[in-house]
Amino acid sequence: xxxxxxxxxxxxxxxxxxxxxxxxxxxxxxxxxxxxxxxxxxxxxxxxxxxxxxxxxxxxxxxxxxxxxxxxxxxxxxxxxxxxxxxxxxxxxxxxxxxxxxxxxxxxxxxxx
Amino acid sequence: xxxxxxxxxxxxxxxxxxxxxxxxxxxxxxxxxxxxxxxxxxxxxxxxxxxxxxxxxxxxxxxxxxxxxxxxxxxxxxxxxxxxxxxxxxxxxxxxxxxxxxxxxxxxxxxx
Numbered sequence: 001x002x003x004x005x006x007x008x009x010x011x012x013x014x015x016x017x018x019x020x021x022x023x024x025x026x027x028x029x030x031x032x033x034x035x036x037x038x039x040x041x042x043x044x045x046x047x048x049x050x051x052x053x054x055x056x057x058x059x060x061x062x063x064x065x066x067x068x069x070x071x072x073x074x075x076x077x078x079x080x081x082x083x084x085x086x087x088x089x090x091x092x093x094x095x096x097x098x099x100x101x102x103x104x105x106x107x108x109x110x111x112x113x
Numbered sequence: 114x115x116x117x118x119x120x121x122x123x124x125x126x127x128x129x130x131x132x133x134x135x136x137x138x139x140x141x142x143x144x145x146x147x148x149x150x151x152x153x154x155x156x157x158x159x160x161x162x163x164x165x166x167x168x169x170x171x172x173x174x175x176x177x178x179x180x181x182x183x184x185x186x187x188x189x190x191x192x193x194x195x196x197x198x199x200x201x202x203x204x205x206x207x208x209x210x211x212x213x214x215x216x217x218x219x220x221x222x223x224x225x
Contacts, residue, residue, distance in 0.1 A: 033214075040221075042203055042218045043156075044216070045213060088155065092212065100158060103148075103155040105154055
């Protein structure tokens with residue numbers, strides 16, 4: 001559960017869709033999360049998905065989970081300049097590691113006007 | 114407003130000095146966490162506490178200490194034994210263990 005991988009950078013034009021990808025290694029994950037961090041600030045919980053779900057939609061955000069490939073994605077529709085930030089994928093697990101989240105290194109999303 | 118308050122926003126440490134970072138929450142959350150963030154890196158867990166008067170080491174506890182005397186408060190001390198303390202420190206809390214962490218706004222610690 002300690003290897004959560006994300007691409008480091010993504011650039012999109014305003015109005016386009018953004019897709020941020022994440023892979024994880026531990027099949028016993030219970031929840032998977034997406035957090036947003038703006039410069040000099042803490043992390044804001046954007047959305048999360050339980051491991052027995054395939055998809056979750058919340059306004060402009062769509063989360064897709066492929067458990068077989070251990071792949072998680074976050075799609076942002078109609079991306080705005082205010083969406084520019086670092087996006088972190090994180091997984092939490094049950095069992096002996098209950099109480100811990102493992103984070104990826106974050107994807108820096110840049111939105112061009 | 115309910116939330117997590119970290120102070121100070123910026124902190125400077127001199128050689129050989131211990132410094133303490135404050136974290137207070139009024140969300141009535143049982144679990145609290147301290148993470149360290151280095152540029153271009155993910156978050157690494159320093160310590161966490163699931164209940165008052167109990168805490169566990171995370172992945173990088175060496176050179177740090179914590180206490181949990183009150184449910185609302187989880188201060189982190191960066192001791193002189195931590196040789197590379199410059200980082201952004203984030204405190205978080207959750208209503209249950211590991212679920213939906215809510216973060217404070219962070220403290221940037223730098224070495225003079």
